Amino acid sequence: MNLTEAEWLAMKPADFRSKVRQGQWSGPNALKVCQGYALANLAIVPEKYAFEFMLFCKRNPRPCPVLDVTDPGDPHPRSVAPEADLKTDIPKYRVFRDGKLIDEPVNISAYWRDDLVAFLLGCSISFDWALEAANIKYRLLGDYFTDIPCVPAGHFRGRMAVSGRAFASAQAAIRAVQISSRYPAFHGPPVHIGDEKAIGIKDLDKPDAYAPPWPVEPKKPEEVTMFWGCGITPQAVALEAKLPLMITHWPGHMFVTDMMVEELAGI
């Protein structure tokens, strides 16, 4: 069964998750499937650490906007996709013990436990649908670590990661501030405009973490760069805390919710 790009984009989330479950999609899905639907990053932690992790997210809402939190042991995200199963419906996972990567499975049923709590965090790729719908001219640069300290909570502390975008003009950047501000569930407005060195990014051409699957071109003089809080922040912070068990999605392989981005707009 070969589907066209347009067919993957037009697909409903439940159908996409069903294909993931059947092993028919295991690659990156940013901007490739279920156009207009909200994407989420995943962080699963034991209940013992769930309150502190939720506190950390609450205190750092730009990098860590919480979309849904499951009851301990419940793999179904009741608010954003009640029929989905977080053990099987994400294209690819990462499993960490004591902060060390031990597995990269396409299904985490073998690791599931009654005390696990799943956090779904809004992914900024979601508002890229809104930027595209508004015909904003820009390039996605990738994800970087900054020297902006997060507000700590218990075991969790660290620096903020950001996603970078280069806008074709000041006007496009201004419009993007307006548009992204409507989506606090997907990181809201940018955390920085302009010089990346002011927030500790050494080389714009070398993203620290996830980079889009196309070559990063050097910034052009007329472009305006902006940076948004990024969902790899809570994962990095939780890894640094060396939890006995933690499970995340594989970067770029996000969970597709049943919610349209517009349903979750703040205003």
Add this chain to the structure above:
Amino acid sequence: MNLTEAEWLAMKPADFRSKVRQGQWSGPNALKVCQGYALANLAIVPEKYAFEFMLFCKRNPRPCPVLDVTDPGDPHPRSVAPEADLKTDIPKYRVFRDGKLIDEPVNISAYWRDDLVAFLLGCSISFDWALEAANIKYRLLGDYFTDIPCVPAGHFRGRMAVSGRAFASAQAAIRAVQISSRYPAFHGPPVHIGDEKAIGIKDLDKPDAYAPPWPVEPKKPEEVTMFWGCGITPQAVALEAKLPLMITHWPGHMFVTDMMVEELAGI
């Protein structure tokens, strides 16, 4: 020392809290002190219940917008008023054991424990400053219990409480939807417009909980009523759960934060 109404309104939050600590203010403070500053409702629960309570708030953001959550045992709300002490800086408290009221002190130092977690929840009176600043004509009616079910979390379940307001015209009501939507930290947009019976309120003239200290007039035909999620919801739900210990502010006697309402506007 007699201060005028204008002097109480012009006072900075730190000065007001100092006067509260010194016993110079123990009455209701809605719209009477520190004009333009954000007010918060208080709910203190043992750490054992903190994750479930925070989950409940997350799942019911209209009645339960969380402004700040303290670390266990820490009485200082680091995000919204780091110098304040939640044990002493609120005009009046209520202390409950197993869901029963046991004390109504002006200071809770005797009840404080190392495992207590304080939740500050945005109070809708905060956006009344914004409605007043926009010259909206309306009357505050009081707080009511509805038959709208909250999304449960662990021990916490129950019905939503709302605050009611009667607007002088449809135009005033429409503008109030726009303005309140800017403040998700203070309950955001209304949860209902119009017929109160549709959400289970039997008698608009008889608020179930807190009522303003002036007589409630019957609704006039040209008025439009609207209802916002109300911060007594999480208190009522936590009491129903019969926690071994729970401390709240006394209704109408709110905590005054250092944050201006505009600092916490969503957009």
